Amino acid sequence: MPRRLLDALYWAGxxxxxxxxxxxxxxxMAQVVLRELGIQLPGADDLVAYLCVASAxxxxxxxxxxxxxxxxxxxxERVPPGMRRWAEAAVLALAAAITATIVWWTWQDAMFSLEIEEVAQGTVPFPIWIPKLSMPLGSGLLLLALLEELWRVAVAARKPAYVAAAEERAARGDFSAEV
Incomplete structure (x- = not known):
């Protein structure tokens, strides 16, 4: 896939x-205001929980x-530089395999929820398959990024983008991600 399309997918996520x-x-905020007025917002707690999963x-x-x-x-970091590429590739391959498993099973779970017409048990019976889709879709984007990095490291013999990004931040004196 072209670099721009992949970056656009990651940005979209x-x-x-x-x-x-x-x-x-x-x-x-709506819950806070409405509580002061003596009004409850039905299903808000469930929606917040679903949105937390989607945001992650x-x-x-x-x-x-x-x-x-x-x-x-x-x-x-302790592996000699000549073997580091292969260690990165092995770790990326393992991460991709685990993530692919997560994508598969969360997709199966969402589709099963759709099949049995599962609804939330809260005050508003939301179709539960809709918020469950955030797990396989978000994990699928991560899987794509992992496979891209695996290709970059194992085939193209380039430094992983995440390593390059961390090095660029360090060169600028930005150690906020290291804390």
Whole structure:
């Protein structure tokens, strides 16, 4: 896939995550105001929970590409530079396999919820398959980013984008992601 299309997909995931966060904020503020007026907002708690899941899953690929996900580099950083590429490739392959499993099972779960017409048990019976889709879709974006990085490291023999991004931040004196 062309670089621009992949970046657009990752940005779209981040935008959906940002909109989910905005939705959480608006729902919570609406609840505060309405409580003062003695009015309840039915289903708000359920919606906030669904939006929390969406904000986490849709942000994964964008965050990964920027090198801002928590990553334990203690092992890889101790590997000699000549073998580091293969260690990165092995870790990326393992992460891709685990993520593919997550995509598969969360997709199966969402489709099963659609098949049995499962609804939320809260005050408003939302069709539960809709919020469940955020898990396989967000994980699918992450899987795409992992496979892209695996190709970049194993086939193109280039430095992973997340490593390059972290190095660029360090060169600018920005250590905020390292805290």
């Amino acid at each position: 981040a935008a959906v995550a940002a909109l989910a966060l905005l939705g959480i904020f608006l729902l919570m 899953f849709f942000a994964l690929a964008f965050t990964f590409r920027r090198g801002e996900l928590i990553r334990v580099g203690l092992g890889i």
